[in-house]
Structures are given as C-alpha cells and as structure tokens.
Amino acid sequence: MRNPLSKVVTELKPSGIRKFFDIVSEMPDAISLGVGEPDFDTPWHICDEGIxxxxxxxxFYTSNSGLIELRSEICNWYKKKYGCNYDPKKECLITVGGSEGxxxxLRALINPGDEVIIPEPSYVSYVPCTLLAGGKPVIINLKNENEFKLxxxxxxxxxTDKTKVLILSYPNNPTGAIMTKEELIPIAKLAVEKDIIVIxxxxxxxxxxxxxxxxxxAALPGMAERTIVVNGFSKAYAMTGWRxxxxxxxxxxxxxxxxIHQFAIMCAPTTSQYAAINAIKEGDKDIANMRESYDxxxxxxxxQFEVMGLPCFEPHGAFYVFPSISKFGMSSEEFCTELLRKEKLAVVPGSAFGECGEGFVRISYAYSIDELREAISRIEHFISELNA
Structure with a gap:
C-alpha cells in the first residue's frame, strides 16, 4: 500500500504546549502553569441560559452563520466598544471557537503560494493553518526590547509582491504584549498602502x-474593508469548553x-449560542471580576521575578508572562524539561511559539494565587540550584 497521508499534514510539527501538558497529567503532585485556560467556572447565569x-x-441546527440574535449582540458590542460597524446579517459568522475563525x-483568502506574514512569538496555530491553506508563512521575529510589539x-x-495577509495577535499569546492605537496606526497605513488583508x-x-x-x-481609517476580526467567548467569559x-x-x-463553515461544520453548537447571548448581555461584571483577579x-x-532576578518585561494583556531564562545557558526546552523533572512544575518553552521565543518561557497565571505561590517556590529552588 502506498503512503495515503498528506505530506503537508505529516510534516506539521505537533504543538509544543501539549507535550508538557501530557507529561504533567500523568505526574502526581505536579503543577502545570502551561495551559491557557481560565481557572474560573463559567458564570452561573450563562450556564443557566444554556440549560x-x-x-x-x-x-436543532441554527442557520449556518449562527443565531441572528447573537450576531446582532456581537455587532452592537463591537460598535459600542470600538466604533466598528458590522451588519449582523452579512458580516458576522459564529464559529466553533476562535480557532475555527x-x-x-485563511482558507477563504489564500491561493497557493500567497504569503502570510506572522509576527512571532505567536499562537501555535497560525503557521499550521497557513500551510494547510496552501500559503507560505513569512515570519517576523519580534524583539524583547520592543516588548514583542510589531x-x-x-x-x-x-x-513582498506575494504578500496577501498579515496576522495580528494582540493582546498576545504567549507574551502578554498589547499594541495601542498609536502603535497600530503605522501598521494600518502599510496595510492600506500595500493592499494587505489583516486577520x-x-x-x-x-x-x-x-x-x-x-x-x-479594524476601527482605523481604511481598515474595516480589509480586516477580519476573530474573537470569542472562551477567555473573557471562561467558556473554553463551550467552543x-x-x-x-x-x-x-x-x-x-x-x-467553508457550512460544508465543514454546518453551525456552531446551538446550546452554546444561547448561552453566549446571555454572556454578552449580562457578563460585563463577570469579566471585570476575573480581570481584577488576573491583574x-x-x-x-x-x-517575584524581580526578587529572584528573572528578567521579564511587564505584559499588559492576556494572562501570560514571558520571562527570559537565557542567562542560565540552557535552551527553553532544556529549562522546562529539567524544571518539570526536578520540581514537578510545567511551564511552556518559548521556542514552542517560534524561534525568537528561544531563551524565554511562557507562564500562565490563569491559576489560583495559592498555586502560583507554590510554583514560585519551586522556581526559586530550581534557580538556586542552577546558580549554585
């Protein structure tokens, strides 16, 4: 039998996040700060609406695009928050998580050989999704001294003349960096000038x-017609499993x-859509409470990083910190592997998010303060041994 598998798929590298998550799941007394998932339960009023x-x-199935009431609430929310005007009937699609979006x-935009600019460190799905769509990833290695801003x-x-798409990811996973309006203006001007679509x-x-x-x-001049905004309910409302x-x-x-969504998915989960209507209508207080705790x-x-001499720029978004471990003379993967082996603490190598993440580790603070205190104690002990 000849090899039946797609070369593109078989050459994709597995997620560098899952490796450590899988190991720690079978390790008693281990602590994982590796998964980007809120530790809060979905607020009850949202669950109750789903029930x-x-x-x-x-x-039953909803329309392919999703419940019109949900789409209307989302479009109203973006108008209120950012002044962006979207038609809920024609310009909004409900997806199975932001990842499907x-x-x-990418599949709707890319022809074979089109170039997709991906600033890294970044979410692990951008490069694989580009390759699966037939595009060519073009990586920009962002710099720590610029706080990983583009x-x-x-x-x-x-x-280049083959550039078609720029993927922007702010607030950023894994660095926690954000970009302000003033920092986005020159990026938008280039996108308009060079006729680039922004995801x-x-x-x-x-x-x-x-x-x-x-x-x-999308709120900047000339950008609404060339921007695809992808968002969702997983992080803000602690609804990861609702997809x-x-x-x-x-x-x-x-x-x-x-x-594409119609042929691959049909529609997003109906129960989740009804719950999301309640979330977007009544969830502002929940977001504020969770955000205060994360802060x-x-x-x-x-x-604690400052006390132990671990360099880390101050992130202003998401729930990640991205400290440098380069002074220890170990690769990110070596550092994380040894930390897990010796201290039973899992964090993610920065290299999992691109080559320029080498020398850093991603630590999620979507965990209780007690878990974070214990984790810091283990990191301190590990570093003291490295410095000995």
Missing amino acids: YSLEKGRT IDVA TAEELSAAI SDEIYSELTYGDEGHFSI LGYALAPEMIAVQMTK KRRKFLLK
Missing part, C-alpha cells in the same frame, strides 16, 4: 490591564468563510 435552552427543546479566514519597519521589510485575533481583548485597554485595528467564537469581516469575505496574579508574579 434553559435545552429544557425548551432548542436542540482563523482557519476558515513595528512598521519590521512589517515593511517583510512585505486580527482579538480573543484576549477583554483581558488588558491599566488605563490603555484594547484597541481594534464558541466569531468572525467579523467584509461581506465579500464573510460569504466565502461561511461557505493581582500578574503583579504578584512580576514582583
């Missing part, structure tokens, strides 16, 4: 700390994304 929808027999956006100079240097992954938009807040590049996201896009693109944990970790 009510089941009790009422709302268990990224996948169908500059117009870096973007300009990466653009803006805004899944952590509600988790920012300080006065700046999140700003959507619900959405994409906002110009009608011409949204129609094609919906076509306290963020400040705790940064203070």
Whole structure:
C-alpha cells in the first residue's frame, strides 16, 4: 500500500504546549502553569441560559452563520466598544471557537503560494493553518526590547509582491504584549498602502490591564474593508469548553468563510449560542471580576521575578508572562524539561511559539494565587540550584 497521508499534514510539527501538558497529567503532585485556560467556572447565569435552552427543546441546527440574535449582540458590542460597524446579517459568522475563525479566514483568502506574514512569538496555530491553506508563512521575529510589539519597519521589510495577509495577535499569546492605537496606526497605513488583508485575533481583548485597554485595528481609517476580526467567548467569559467564537469581516469575505463553515461544520453548537447571548448581555461584571483577579496574579508574579532576578518585561494583556531564562545557558526546552523533572512544575518553552521565543518561557497565571505561590517556590529552588 502506498503512503495515503498528506505530506503537508505529516510534516506539521505537533504543538509544543501539549507535550508538557501530557507529561504533567500523568505526574502526581505536579503543577502545570502551561495551559491557557481560565481557572474560573463559567458564570452561573450563562450556564443557566444554556440549560434553559435545552429544557425548551432548542436542540436543532441554527442557520449556518449562527443565531441572528447573537450576531446582532456581537455587532452592537463591537460598535459600542470600538466604533466598528458590522451588519449582523452579512458580516458576522459564529464559529466553533476562535480557532475555527482563523482557519476558515485563511482558507477563504489564500491561493497557493500567497504569503502570510506572522509576527512571532505567536499562537501555535497560525503557521499550521497557513500551510494547510496552501500559503507560505513569512515570519517576523519580534524583539524583547520592543516588548514583542510589531513595528512598521519590521512589517515593511517583510512585505513582498506575494504578500496577501498579515496576522495580528494582540493582546498576545504567549507574551502578554498589547499594541495601542498609536502603535497600530503605522501598521494600518502599510496595510492600506500595500493592499494587505489583516486577520486580527482579538480573543484576549477583554483581558488588558491599566488605563490603555484594547484597541481594534479594524476601527482605523481604511481598515474595516480589509480586516477580519476573530474573537470569542472562551477567555473573557471562561467558556473554553463551550467552543464558541466569531468572525467579523467584509461581506465579500464573510460569504466565502461561511461557505467553508457550512460544508465543514454546518453551525456552531446551538446550546452554546444561547448561552453566549446571555454572556454578552449580562457578563460585563463577570469579566471585570476575573480581570481584577488576573491583574493581582500578574503583579504578584512580576514582583517575584524581580526578587529572584528573572528578567521579564511587564505584559499588559492576556494572562501570560514571558520571562527570559537565557542567562542560565540552557535552551527553553532544556529549562522546562529539567524544571518539570526536578520540581514537578510545567511551564511552556518559548521556542514552542517560534524561534525568537528561544531563551524565554511562557507562564500562565490563569491559576489560583495559592498555586502560583507554590510554583514560585519551586522556581526559586530550581534557580538556586542552577546558580549554585
């Protein structure tokens, strides 16, 4: 029998996050700070709405694009928050998590050989989804001294006559970096000038700390018609297992994304959609409470890193810190492997998020403060031995 497998698929590298998660799941007394998942339960009023929808027999397919009431609430929310105007009937698609939104956006846009610019460190799915769509990933290695923010100079240097898409991911996973309106303006100008489509992954938009807040590049002049916003309910509302996201896009693109979604998925889970309507209507207080808790944990970790001499820029978004471990003369994977073996503590190598993540580790603070205190104690002990 000849090899039946796709060469593109077999050559994809497995996720560097899952490796450590799988090991720690079989290790007694181990602590994992590796998974990007809120430790909060989904707020009860959201769960209750999902249960009510089941009790009422709302268990049938919705339209391919999703419940119109949910799409309307999402579009109203983006208008209120960022001044972005989207037609819920033509420019909004409900997806199975934000990840599906990224996948169908790339498949709707890419012809074989089109180049997709991906600033790294970044979420692990961007490169594989680009390859699966037939595109060519073009990596920009972001710099620690710039707090891993994309500059117009870096973007300009990466653009060629084959460039079609730029993927932006702010607030960023794994670094926690954000980009302000002023920092996004030159990026938007280049996108307009060079006719580039932007996929803006805004899944952590509600988790920012300080006065700046999140700003959507879609709100800048000339960007609404060339931006696909991907967002969802997983992070902001602690609804990861409900698997619900959405994409906002110009009608011409949204129609094609919906076509792919129609054939591959049919529609997002009906129960989750009803729950999400309640979340977006009544969940602002829940977001504020969770954000306040994350902020306290963020400040705790940064203070502890300072005490132990572990360099780390201050992240203002998501729920990750990205400290440098390069001074120990170990690769990120070696550091994480030894930390897990000796201290039973799992964090993720920065190299899992791109080559420029080498020398860093991603630590999630979507865990209780007690777990974080114990984790810090284990890191301190591990580092003291390395310094001995």
